[in-house]
Amino acid sequence: MTNPLTSLLGIDIPVFQAPIGSVAGAELAAAVSDAGGMGAIALTWTSPAKTTALIADIKQLTTKPFQVNFVLAFEPQSLPHALEAGAPVVTFSWGMPHTQASLVRSFGAKFGVQVSTADGAKQALDLDADFLICQGVEAGGHVQATQRLWQVLPGVVAEAEAVPVVAAGGIATGTHIRHALEGGASGAMLGTRFVATTQSLAHETYKHRLISAASHEAILTVCFDRGWPYAAHRVLRTPTLEAWEAAGCPPSGQRPGEGDIVAHHGDGRPCVRYEDTPPLRGMTGDVHDLCLYAGVGCSEIKDIPSASDLVARLWREAQYAR
Numbered sequence: 128m129t130n131p132l133t134s135l136l137g138i139d140i141p142v143f144q145a146p147i148g149s150v151a152g153a154e155l156a157a158a159v160s161d162a163g164g165m166g167a168i169a170l171t172w173t174s175p176a177k178t179t180a181l182i183a184d185i186k187q188l189t190t191k192p193f194q195v196n197f198v199l200a201f202e203p204q205s206l207p208h209a210l211e212a213g214a215p216v217v218t219f220s221w222g223m224p225h226t227q228a229s230l231v232r233s234f235g236a237k238f239g240v241q242v243s244t245a246d247g248a249k250q251a252l253d254l255d256a257d258f259l260i261c262q263g264v265e266a267g268g269h270v271q272a273t274q275r276l277w278q279v280l281p282g283v284v285a286e287a288e289a290v291p292v293v294a295a296g297g298i299a300t301g302t303h304i305r306h307a308l309e310g311g312a313s314g315a316m317l318g319t320r321f322v323a324t325t326q327s328l329a330h331e332t333y334k335h336r337l338i339s340a341a342s343h344e345a346i347l348t349v350c351f352d353r354g355w356p357y358a359a360h361r362v363l364r365t366p367t368l369e370a371w372e373a374a375g376c377p378p379s380g381q382r383p384g385e386g387d388i389v390a391h392h393g394d395g396r397p398c399v400r401y402e403d404t405p406p407l408r409g410m411t412g413d414v415h416d417l418c419l420y421a422g423v424g425c426s427e428i429k430d431i432p433s434a435s436d437l438v439a440r441l442w443r444e445a446q447y448a449r
């Protein structure tokens with residue numbers, strides 16, 4: 128398969144693993160890239176030293192391109208280190224890389240910008256973005272969009288003209304990918320679907336919860352805001368979320384069970400109620416009650432395949448879907 132996006136980035140298949148915070152490490156990102164797609168690691172909250180080590184790990188595992196992501200609601204402290212370590216593609220979300228674009232260019236790397244409106248697309252194109260990611264409100268994790276993907280995609284594609292657009296939000300099957308391509312996108316980016324893979328660093332409880340989840344359980348809220356206040360995110364219903372809603376969605380400082388330790392990281396650090404960290408491998412405690420990021424496509428997740436099997440399956444389905 129060759130299209131403007133695959134040619135631009137040097138990938139075989141226009142299937143992107145989304146940046147999914149701490150859930151994706153080097154192993155997952157490298158496996159997706161090695162399978163011909165585009166793997167990702169999220170570096171917004173990663174120290175410069177760890178960034179350098181992570182990129183070295185990915186490069187040991189694959190020679191194929193991968194993307195590193197920075198949420199611009201925070202200072203992208205590790206961007207220079209990621210570029211020095213040889214990150215070939217950078218994606219930015221939740222903001223425009225006004226001050227970062229020239230740095231990325233000076234390293235010969237490419238960059239994409241996540242947008243959620245045609246106006247956002249225009250701003251990113253004014254900065255000469257190599258490609259755009261069009262996020263719809265169906266997305267899991269933090270949601271910058273307010274409109275459904277199928278509502279916003281045509282306007283973003285029209286604005287982008289020859290610049291390739293990657294569709295994201297609620298995409299979990301090859302049929303969804305096919306629809307995105309038929310809607311004018313040059314590729315699709317999947318987050319929640321890759322949480323449920325063998326290489327993902329998500330806790331098994333979280334992966335299995337995704338298998339049993341229905342779309343209507345993946346709701347948009349501002350409940351889990353410790354770490355990133357006032358930012359909308361889509362998560363599965365949990366006892367913490369339901370208790371907070373039953374109390375009338377009170378603000379921080381007045382919430383039920385605030386300050387409780389719900390679980391512990393493998394190294395003993397506590398996870399406090401309302402934290403924005405999802406359940407990760409090695410955690411112990413009530414991990415089912417942490418924030419379970421999920422897009423509305425979660426109802427399509429029925430198994431926990433390896434990332435390479437998943438990429439191959441998604442692309443096979445996308446080609447033959449009607």
Ligand SMILES: Cc1cc2nc3c(=O)[nH]c(=O)nc-3n(C[C@H](O)[C@H](O)[C@H](O)COP(=O)(O)O)c2cc1C
Nearest residue numbers: 145147148169220266267268296297317318319422
């Ligand atoms: C667990 C999880 C963590 C996420 N972390 C990030 C992140 O660090 N940076 C970012 O730009 N988007 C992040 N997202 C959003 C994804 O990039 C993407 O927009 C979303 O997953 C697409 O929707 P889907 O989950 O329905 O496929 C995250 C999503 C999930 C599910």
